[in-house]
Amino acid sequence: MIDLLDYETIYSGDNAMDERYKKLVITGIICSVLLLASMVVTPKLQPEPDRLYREYDPSRMELLDSGAAVEAAIDPEGKYSINSISGSDAPTYVMVDINHATAEQLDHLLPGIGETLAGRIVEYREITGGFNTVDELTEVKGISDRLLEELRGYIYAG
CATH class of the missing domain: 1.10.150.320 (Photosystem II 12 kDa extrinsic protein)
Incomplete structure (x- = not known):
């Protein structure tokens, strides 16, 4: 039985797939950080x-x-x-x-x-x-x- 969470079993020997997975993870992390930063940095608009x-x-x-x-x-x-x-x-x-x-x-x-x-x-x-x-x-x-x-x-x- 193949463990779907076992990265080495699924992607062994496929460098192209390995690189795509890394890019996808990095992109997800960057998007999450930017989203959190925009929520923290953006001031709430309130009338004077x-x-x-x-x-x-x-x-x-x-x-x-x-x-x-x-x-x-x-x-x-x-x-x-x-x-x-x-x-x-x-x-x-x-x-x-x-x-x-x-x-x-x-x-x-x-x-x-x-x-x-x-x-x-x-x-x-x-x-x-x-x-x-x-x-x-x-x-x-x-x-x-x-x-x-x-x-x-x-x-x-x-």
């Missing part, structure tokens, strides 16, 4: 905690619902119309005037703008007399081109 907090912060919605805290920031000159959707689940969209909004309003209403950046925006505005265009925001320390692109749907320079 700060971004989630800023986008879903309930206090921001309270500010929007009250209206009093953002009255000066939302279209003070009536240049833009804001269409509303009725219903409790309707999203609220605002355009914030970076020339009139307070630091608190900038902090609470704009994604990526915290207390520090909001203060810098107000300080820059006071020193220069205001923003002529939204693009001038990149002159404020900490506001990159990337952040400006994220803010474009929320801001204008009135």
Whole structure:
């Protein structure tokens, strides 16, 4: 009876088969190592905690619902119309005037703008007399081109 696990009995004298078997085993080992390495090295994709907090912060919605805290920031000159959707689940969209909004309003209403950046925006505005265009925001320390692109749907320079 031939033992199927007896390598010498099956492959004796056949060098070509012996080489193929070695290559197959080596290939299997390499694939296993690469698969394990990719599982260990690849980071799990998770959203940035700060971004989630800023986008879903309930206090921001309270500010929007009250209206009093953002009255000066939302279209003070009536240049833009804001269409509303009725219903409790309707999203609220605002355009914030970076020339009139307070630091608190900038902090609470704009994604990526915290207390520090909001203060810098107000300080820059006071020193220069205001923003002529939204693009001038990149002159404020900490506001990159990337952040400006994220803010474009929320801001204008009135």
